[in-house]
Amino acid sequence: MTDQIPPKLIHILLVDDDEDDRYLTREAFHQHYPASRISFAEDGEDLMDFLTYKGRYAEADHSLPELILLDLNMPRKDGREALREIKADEQFRHIPIVVLTTSDAKDDVETSYFNGANSFITKPPTFQRLSEVTKAIGQYWFNVVTICEHEEGK
Numbered sequence: 631m632t633d634q635i636p637p638k639l640i641h642i643l644l645v646d647d648d649e650d651d652r653y654l655t656r657e658a659f660h661q662h663y664p665a666s667r668i669s670f671a672e673d674g675e676d677l678m679d680f681l682t683y684k685g686r687y688a689e690a691d692h693s694l695p696e697l698i699l700l701d702l703n704m705p706r707k708d709g710r711e712a713l714r715e716i717k718a719d720e721q722f723r724h725i726p727i728v729v730l731t732t733s734d735a736k737d738d739v740e741t742s743y744f745n746g747a748n749s750f751i752t753k754p755p756t757f758q759r760l761s762e763v764t765k766a767i768g769q770y771w772f773n774v775v776t777i778c779e780h781e782e783g784k
Contacts, residue, residue, distance in 0.1 A: 640772055643680065643695035645671040645712070646730075647704040654757055655699065655730070658764040663772065669695065674707025678715060681722055695725060696777045699767075700747075702731040702738055710741060717746030724778040728767060 642659065646652050656668050669692060671677040679685035681694065698716070702709035709729065716722045728749040729742045742750050751767075754760045771777065 640665075640697065640777075641667045641669065641693055641695045642697045642699060643669045643671060643677070644699045645674070645677045645704070645709065646699075646701040647673050648701070651701070651753070654760060655764065658757065658761040659768065661761055662765045663768045666768070666772075673704040674709060674712030674715075676706075677712050678707070681716070694722070697771050698725055698727045699730045700727050702729060702733055702742070710738075710745070713742065713745045713747060726771065726775075726777065728771075 640663070644652055644655055646655070652670050656670075659666050659668060669680065671680050676685070677698075677700075680687050680690075680692075683690060700709045700713060709731065713727060713729070716725065716727065723746070726748040727746065728751060729738075729747045730751050730753055731738070732753050734752040739750050749767075751763060754763055
């Protein structure tokens with residue numbers, strides 16, 4: 631059985647301060663979903679700038695992501711703060727957020743769901759396992775659920 635490629639381009643925003651984790655996650659996604667578009671933000675402030683077209687994204691030509699993969703432990707503004715901020719904002723709360731972090735602490739899991747995370751996944755320790763996890767994320771978010779198509783500016 632071959633991997634099912636998403637029928638349309640899915641824009642994923644990966645938010646992680648670790649350059650190696652960003653690279654490995656992108657590579658794992660592209661193994662199974664080569665048509666997926668992956669953008670990066672390095673922390674919660676960078677994420678909010680990306681969504682609001684501020685800072686280094688002021689002149690950027692990009693769309694809002696259909697899915698955000700969010701690390702919790704980052705400098706400046708961590709993932710917990712960014713999650714609360716996104717889910718409190720009417721123009722962004724429709725974007726599904728998968729927390730993808732090294733933490734497996736019960737408090738982080740509960741707080742993430744309480745604040746609106748759609749899923750919580752502890753980062754796997756090996757690339758092979760990361761590849762399996764990204765395949766499952768893709769199967770679910772690209773092929774099973776219907777993602778809200780929110781027009782920008784609404």
